[in-house]
Structure formats: C-alpha cells, structure tokens
Amino acid sequence: MNWLSNISPPGLKSVFGKRETPDNLWVKCPKSGELIFKPDLEASFWVTPSGAHLRVGPLVRFRAMFDDQKWEAIELPEVPRDPLKFKDDKRYVDRLKGAKAKISDRNKADPNGENIIQDDCMAAAIGLIGGKPAVVLVQDFAFMGGSLGMAAGEAFIKAAETAVARDAALIVCTASGGARMQEGTLSLMQMPRTTLAIEDVREAGLPYLVVLTDPTSGGVSASYAMLGDVHLAEPEAMIAFSGPRVIEQTIRQKLPEGFQRSEFLKDKGVVDMVVDRREMGKVIGSILGHLMSRRKSSSKGVPPVSQPRVDVVE
C-alpha cells in the first residue's frame, strides 16, 4: 500500500497493482526510510547507505567473507525430525516444511543458489579468508528464527570437525532467538554439544571466531556465541541472554536506548570489535593471518573451492 492506493479509484488500483517493480526492486531502509535500489543493496551485502545491516542468509555472508567469493559447500548431517511429535497450533513437521520451502525458494533465486546446502537454519562452507583456510558456519534467522535444535547442533559439530580435519579456522555467524522449543530439552542439549565441538577446535590449535549478528540471544548466546577466541559483532545487532521484552517484564521498567546492542556489549567487555559487514572478510583475514601465522602450511592443502556461477543479467 502507498499513498496512491488510498486516493486512486478502484479501477486504477488494479493497474497499479499489476506492476511488480516497486515491490521487488526497491527496499526501504529501516533506519533512514529511504528507498534503495535492490541490486545496489546486493552489491553492498545488504548494508544500506545509512549503515543499517539488514538480516541476510548464508549466501550473502559467504560472498561477503570468502576470498574471491569462492567456497565449497559442506554437507550437513541428517537428524531425526520431530522426535517429540510436537504440536502447538500447527504441527512442528509442518512448520519445518514451510520454513524449508521458504529458504529453498530464496536460495534458488540467488545467483549462487547451487553453491549452498541448507536443510535447516545452518549452512556451512569452506574456503579461504585472507588466504587462510576457514570453515564458515552461518545461522539463518529466516529459518524458524535461527532456533537452535538438533539440526543446528549437528551442523555445528560437523563444521568443527571439518575445520579440524582440513586444518581450517572455524568462524560462526550467529543469528538466533534461542533454543527451538519444539524439540524440548533436546534443544537445550545443543548447548553442551556445540561447546564440546569447540573444544576439539581449541585442542587442534585452530582459531574459533564468532561473528555476532542481529539478533543473537538465549541458548545460542549462552553457549557457542560467547566462547570465541575473538568476538566480532555487526553494528547495532541485538545480543542478549534474555531479550529486552523478558527483562522489561521482570523489572517492570523500560530499558535504555542501545541496551544489549553491539556497541553496548563492546563497552561492557564482551565484544572485541564492531565490524561493518563490508569489512568483515578483511578483518577476519587479518585476525587469521596473526593467529595462524605460526602454523606450518598444512599438508591438507588449500581446500578445493567451487567456482560461483557468473551473475546472469536478466
């Protein structure tokens, strides 16, 4: 709806309605309100001119982080679906199906759509960052709020194991509302399970970096999101154990502006750096360059990376 639809006669509405361009080609910046041409937004990894970091999926993150935008997708383990036969207003299996269809459509529409394997809220890939081998695991908020369940837990373990096997750093981009309630206490168990996987990376002497993105809270922040050797955060991301709504209910007062945002967490000593997404690959490259400088170049070699498809101009 725009101001035109309010004043134009019904006959005209359908004429305007048929035009698809305004919906698909322009995106409104949540910070400044300006309309941004979508191809421009894609070129800047969905960071708006006024600096708002829009939520993105794994493909955009891979492109923003890997050298030459090249990577090899990592296959993630299958897990039991709906072990508790959970049902609220909707069956959990149906929610999963819906979420899968949604992200599959989105990934397919991407020019690199074939360079990803994603069955739940996690996708992983291996490639080079600043010339150093790295496994990047991305949590996708678009898939059931990035909730941490068995699939995400197993994905994390697999990513960590791949990093160890291929002598690569582990980098995790977090985005999650917390645990997946539909898997009950099994989802809680992903906190110690992912932590155990980090221990293997630590023991192998490989760096484990966390990129905190909007939003990261609950069981995710209280486990692997806070165990990095280095914590990077995107600007203004909400990072919390308990979300602001829960706290406001508890203390019955409004929280100050900027509470639980990246910059606040840096002030409080929990985050090392607040980094613009467009600089993320470069910053991670520097960190890996230092942390991995004493490692002998691996016999496991540079990981094979697949060529991304050339962007098709339509």
Add this chain to the structure above:
Amino acid sequence: MNTYLDFEKPLADLDRKIAELENLSGNGEGPSLQDEISRLREKSSKQLHELYKNLDPWRKTQVARHPERPHFKDYIAEAFEDFVPLAGDRVFGEDEAIVGGLAKFRGRSVVVMGHEKGRSTEGRIKHNFGMAHPEGYRKAVRLMDMAEQFDLPVVTLVDTAGAYPGKAGEERGQAEAIARSTERCLTLPTPMVSVIVGEGGSGGAIGIAAANKVLILEHSIYSVISPEGCASILWRDAARARDAAEAMKITAQPLLSNKIVDEVISEPLGGAHRDPANTIRSVCDAIDRNLTSLEGLSPKELRQQRKERFYAIGRMN
C-alpha cells in the same frame, strides 16, 4: 508438610478432617471417632496413591516447585560432612543463588555446589529464588578450577527456574558466564555427577549440569524454557502452560529415553516433600554409586566419556 498443591485439594480436605477428628478425640469426646479416623486415613492414603500414580507433566512441574521440596541446604545438612562454604567469583561479588564449597561425601572430599531457592521470605530474597547472576556461574567456574587443581570430584544439585533475566546480569555478561561454566564442566578432568533435584531451568541449569552422569528425581523437570514461557510464545497465552509442559516432554521418563538423563531416582509416595529424609538418602545413594563408577577413569577418559555421552543424545542410529 504444610503446603498442599492445587491438585491435592481433595487430599487436603481429608487431612484437615482427620486433624479435626484427632483433636476432638484428644479431648476424649465420643468413643466411635477412632474408627472414623482410621477410615479417613485409609481413604487419604488411597487418594494420595491415586493422585501420584500418574502425575501429568504439569502436576509434576508443580511438585518439582513445591516449597517444601528438599533444597541444596537440606542435602548438605543431612548427607554431607565437614562442609566448608566458599564464596565469591573474585571479580565482582558473591551470588547466593548458587551455593558451593568443599565437603566430605561418603568418605571422600568433593566440591559440591547447587542452586538454593531459599525457604523463608528473607531466605528466598537472599538466594534470589535460586536464579543466579553471572557471578554465580563465575563462582562455579572457580570451584571447578579448584576441583581440577586438587583432583576432587564435583557434585552439583540443580534446582532453578533459570538464570536471572535482569538488567544487571545482562550488563555483566550473563550469557558468557553460563557458556564458560558449561565449558568448564565439560573440560573437567575429574568425575562430575549432577542431579536435577527440582527444576532444571534451561541455560541456568545446564551451566552446572554438563556432567559425566546426569540423574533426575522422579518428579523433577528439565526444560529448555518454563512451560509458562513456552506457552506465552507459542500460544501467546501463559495459561496454556499445561499443554506446553505436555508437549515439551520435560519429565523424567521421556528424558531418560532420550538419553538426556542417565538415571531416574524414585521419590517417596506423594513426592519428595512428604519424606525429605528418605529422598535425600536415595539421591545420595545414587550419587555415591555413580561417583564410584567413574573413579577408575583417567582425566582423558572422563572427558571422552562426557563427549560421547552428550554426542549420543538425539543422534540417528
């Protein structure tokens, strides 16, 4: 036993009647009262048996939260000797929601810690209803470091609605504190046994429960979010807590079949609060047995056992 739960109301009525009659016969009025009392007693015990035979998950949640359920301090007083309480995280402060220290347990020195909810009003406030701040988890890390240094096993008793969701805790890194504490459990080179003795509330519980053996009392619950919290998110109605408790499978039996817990410790008829002494004895027997079974393992084997234990949960066969 002073507090009856909502679903125990018929029982409460009977017991009140019995008490009244006992009062009367104490006064020596009427000869036939004794028969009536024993009849009501029998009825009351039958009623209790019926109520507790098949407690649904929501009722178990209420039992797990019963104010007279044995708490950490009761276990220490009854079953641990020479307890030396240790305080403070050495950084910010002391958090009495998690109490811990050194003690002798069945012949061996251990590091013991757990959530304490408090019982009186002042006690509850002092212990913040068992809801810890970051300092509680940082103290737990400190005590586990000590266990490593002096080669002592660790015993934890879990009983919390969750870590405290407040402003101060957030500012001081609640999430980081829980994550580090969980990690410290998992890297511990000495045996660790945890018992969910009341409520196992989410991250606040797991921070001190990532152990070699995790045991649970029969009517305790272990959950990723409170049933009320789950209901208010999924149904936007906290009153649907009963449905949430059911759906999330938070009670001992399903937790055992999902390998989340290793053993279920039976409670006396009518719940732990009806017979604290026997409950504490059963729990401590189970801790002792499990500690003993771990005592021959090397630090490496203990860490490996913990890894295999947690990795096995939810895995496809």
